[in-house]
Amino acid sequence: xxxARTRVAPSPTGHMHLATARVALYDxxxxxxxxxxxxxxxxxxxxxxxxxxxEQEIMDGLRWLGLNYDEGPDIGGPYGPYRQTxxxxxxxxxxxxxxDGGHAYPxxxxxxxxxxxxxxxxxxxxxxxxxxxxxxxxPDEAARRVASGEKYVIRFKMSHEGTTTAHDHxxxxxxxxxxxxxDYVLLKSDGLPTYHLAAMVDDHEMGIxxxxxxxxxxxxxxLHVNVVRAFGWEEPVWxxxxxxxxxxGKGKLSKxxxxxxxxxxxxxxxxxxxxxxxxxxxxxxxxxxxxxxxAEDDVMDLDQMIERFSVDHxxxxxxxxxxxxxxxxxxxxxxxxxxxxxxARIKPYFTGTDLEVRDETxxxxxxxxxxxxxxxxxxxxxxxxxxxxxxxxxPEDLVAKGLDAKQxxxxxxxxxxxxxxxxxxxHTVAEPPMRAYVEESGFSASQVFGILRVAVTGQKVSPPLFxxxxxxxxxxxxxxIRRAAEILEKM
RNA sequence: GCCCCCAUCGUCUAGCGGCCCAGGACGGAGCCCUCUCAAGGCUCAAACAGGGGUUCGAGUCCCCUUGGGGGCACCA
Numbered sequence: 001x002x003x004a005r006t007r008v009a010p011s012p013t014g015h016m017h018l019a020t021a022r023v024a025l026y027d028x029x030x031x032x033x034x035x036x037x038x039x040x041x042x043x044x045x046x047x048x049x050x051x052x053x054x055e056q057e058i059m060d061g062l063r064w065l066g067l068n069y070d071e072g073p074d075i076g077g078p079y080g081p082y083r084q085t086x087x088x089x090x091x092x093x094x095x096x097x098x099x100d101g102g103h104a105y106p107x108x109x110x111x112x113x114x115x116x117x118x119x120x121x122x123x124x125x126x127x128x129x130x131x132x133x134x135x136x137x138x139p140d141e142a143a144r145r146v147a148s149g150e151k152y153v154i155r156f157k158m159s160h161e162g163t164t165t166a167h168d169h170x171x172x173x174x175x176x177x178x179x180x181x182x183d184y185v186l187l188k189s190d191g192l193p194t195y196h197l198a199a200m201v202d203d204h205e206m207g208i209x210x211x212x213x214x215x216x217x218x219x220x221x222x223l224h225v226n227v228v229r230a231f232g233w234e235e236p237v238w239x240x241x242x243x244x245x246x247x248x249g250k251g252k253l254s255k256x257x258x259x260x261x262x263x264x265x266x267x268x269x270x271x272x273x274x275x276x277x278x279x280x281x282x283x284x285x286x287x288x289x290x291x292x293x294x295a296e297d298d299v300m301d302l303d304q305m306i307e308r309f310s311v312d313h314x315x316x317x318x319x320x321x322x323x324x325x326x327x328x329x330x331x332x333x334x335x336x337x338x339x340x341x342x343x344a345r346i347k348p349y350f351t352g353t354d355l356e357v358r359d360e361t362x363x364x365x366x367x368x369x370x371x372x373x374x375x376x377x378x379x380x381x382x383x384x385x386x387x388x389x390x391x392x393x394x395p396e397d398l399v400a401k402g403l404d405a406k407q408x409x410x411x412x413x414x415x416x417x418x419x420x421x422x423x424x425x426x427h428t429v430a431e432p433p434m435r436a437y438v439e440e441s442g443f444s445a446s447q448v449f450g451i452l453r454v455a456v457t458g459q460k461v462s463p464p465l466f467x468x469x470x471x472x473x474x475x476x477x478x479x480x481i482r483r484a485a486e487i488l489e490k491m
Numbered sequence: 492g493c494c495c496c497c498a499u500c501g502u503c504u505a506g507c508g509g510c511c512c513a514g515g516a517c518g519g520a521g522c523c524c525u526c527u528c529a530a531g532g533c534u535c536a537a538a539c540a541g542g543g544g545u546u547c548g549a550g551u552c553c554c555c556u557u558g559g560g561g562g563c564a565c566c567a
Binding site: 043107177182190199214319370459 | 492493495496497498501502504505506507514515516517518525526527528529530531559560561562563565566567
């Protein structure tokens, strides 16, 4: 396959969304698969809606995901600039080409008039569309009015007859009656282009071979191919990705859903995932499989995805997002990390707590908790006790199931006795004598170890007991058991 | 309302006319392992929306119905 040039072209109007990440992922995979380039282009032509910091968030988000672009606003490239507001002249000269060629025309209608027309059309139950008033103005007359400084927009002169056949790689030919199409605005009165002009011009100028975008563009797809054809350009391969639906499957995933997801520890915004304890590997894998049909072995890192990716296996039907699956992929990829890597990734989650986390200790703790982590921040719940001086167990939790406080105290005392007789509490040396005690005492392993678990870790659920004791160290372990025995004796 | 797109287990999907009494993954149920929680292993339940065609043969092709989704801006 020839090297593909792909692009993700988000508008900096809010937080970077899951859908943007998925388009970027597929773009990246296609480009890397074919030895081509993946490009970031910022579509900031709606000055009103542009949000400060949004562009940076997009770049940070892509980098966090590991989707490094080959060309973009901050790193440049041979086809720049990569920010549409900096390409104003390019769009204006292209708009002129269309006007001169009879494919577009200046329109002097005011927004107020347009709104009135729309209202009347709706009242008559007609399709709201431009009524063509300025379409029939003589070109010389129009040019004169433009030159005189009258406000205008440039509209595409859509044919009223025949049909437009647009080819989508996943859906085949899509045939539309031209009467259904509107004379869309290409250049706004502020001199900036709309998407319909800007994206077509840039994709051509930047040599984009495959346009991947959301299915919400399907309705203006015929317009876009008409624009490209009016210029006489070769069309890229068009691929409209299925939409993401709310977890319920009811409706398109929206920014509003972000707030709802946040309450459950999830999000639809890329910037949040790191903080929530998700790792890029997990997020990428999760996103990749919504809209890409992989038969088997669906746990993949970026390189494996590149290996297996093909635009032929993309799917056309909408996909409801499923956060449980995110959990699964996240946990799975966490388990694939090396101790050193995982340890380093966990560490930041302890900042802000009063715990003093030493790297050396954390490295010993990591293997004990790795397969218990769904998200990185779970390390707080599983490993905090390693870094505390005392653990303050709940007295009731110290009483073993089926036993009373007195019996439990007896077990704690005996355990203290056995362990204090040892030079160290490495699990290989501490476990055998404790097992022997379980045998001779007649108590069950779960009763004895359960008491010790609560005594030593302060919690009912913890990593394996003896391995944990080994990390905590003999002195602290003995002290914690002694205190537990005291508590039990006072009950 | 009009236009467009989509349609296999609850969810994401494999399937591109016979290999399918439909495979995988998540989730669910059960069993095993087990010092808790996990992880891991094994097993089970769970789907081709409905109706017409085409064909020797249809989940796979065509049409209709139904359902879902998207769009109808000087927003992207």
